[in-house]
Amino acid sequence: MTNFSNSYFGKNLEELDYSDITAFFNAEKEESDKIEFKAYHPQFGNLGKNLEGVIRGICAFLNSSGGLLIWGAPLAKKLHDITIFQGNLSPVSDLLEKDSLISRISDSITPLPINININILEQDKNYIYVFEVQQSNYSPHQFKNTYWARLDGQTKPAPHYLIEALFKKITYPNIEGYINLEKFGSYDHKRSYLDISIIIINFSELQNEYDVSYRVLCPQARFEGSLKPSLSPNYQMQGHEFINNGHIKILHFGSPDKLSQKLVFDLEEIQEKNQSEIDIVLIFGGKNSPLKFSEYKLNFSLGRISGNNPAELLSYKLENITAAEKQKKLGTTRENLLKTILKR
Incomplete structure (x- = not known):
């Protein structure tokens, strides 16, 4: 994925603050195919009408090469037939909750968009919204x-x-996969368990997917099903990997496939040997869709854990990245991949 924020500000999107935007517009700025500026102003209507202009810009970036959209930028000025943006910001006066804003954008654009990130910057109850698409x-x-x-x-x-x-x-x-934490508990003072659900969803309205398969790995815990002889063929790596091949013959739009699994482990051992962390990795793909990864870290050092809502255990998640994106993130090249595989 392209880091547009770093290209323009020298910072990742989540590192930006209000002063970065203020300083950015000290000098004249022009829009390009990779950056768009939206002022928040009564001349563009109410909040809803202003937001429509933002969503329109996000839709355009999705259909083009992606980019950065700043909502709350200065009003445009004409200078020798060139449109420039400089000076005082026009911040949004309302704080819109990030998840509901993402939902509103997603509901307004078809087909369902992904890979839209937002940072909301605040100063004295004035808000700048920066979208990386x-x-x-x-x-x-x-x-x-x-x-x-x-x-x-x-x-x-x-x-x-x-x-x-x-x-x-x-x-x-577009197939997406998620791990959901359902229930945490203990059998005795030595054995704890964590119920998880594996959820695979097709977000493509006009395309079914076929023969979807996936693997779930957890190095620090074992899948309870691996201890049952009738189910053991579905597990490898001494019970640390669950394999589901061919279970989903056809995956329709909007009809998620959900399967439950139980992880068992010695919590004291986890806390002593693994810095209280458990890793879970979901690897999935289908006949026509690319291989993707969703990765999670669970932290068991938080003290009392809610048995029926263990989502608080999540300390890290990176969901639905393609194998190509993962290799790029790891710095994998054709040459070092071949060297690893061929050992020469």
Whole structure:
């Protein structure tokens, strides 16, 4: 994924603060195909109307090469036929909760978009919203029955040739996988358990997926099913890996597949040997979709743990990254991958 925030600010999106945006607009700035500025101002209507302009811009980035959108930027000015943005910010006066804002954006754009991140920056109850949007593998996307794109540094209705090209590039459905923590408890003073559910969802409205399979790995705990002879073929690595091949023959849009599993472990041993952490990795893919990873770390050093809502154990999660993205993150190249595989 492209780090647009680092390109413009020298910081990751989550590291930005209000002063970074203020300093950014001390100098004249122009929009481009990779960055868009949205002012918050009564001339654009109420909060809802202002937000529509933001969603339209996000839709355009999804259909183009991705980019950064700053909501609360200065009002545009014309200088020698060039539109520039400089000076005082026009911050949003309302604080919109991040999850509900993401939901509102997702509900407004079809098909369902992914890889949209937000940082909300606050100063004296004034708010700047910075959106980092990645190019979509599932474009073209629509907002209010129109396909939008970034063309010549502006958000414009996408021309027919671009829409046709975007349709042709769609080759695989968007499958997402999640681990949910359901229940934590103890059998005795030596053995604890954690019930998890494995959830696979197809978010592509017009494409089914077939023959979906997945693996779940947990180096610090064993799957209880591995202790039962009739189920043991589904487990490897001495019970630390659960394999589900061919269980999902067809996965329709909006009909999640959910399967429960139980992990068993010695909590005292985890706390002594593994710095109180457990790792869970879900690896999944289908006939037409790319291999993806969802990774989690659970921290058991928090003291009392809620048995019926152990979500508080989650200390880290990185969900639905493709194998290609993972290799890029790890710095894997063709050369060192071949060297590892071929051992020469």
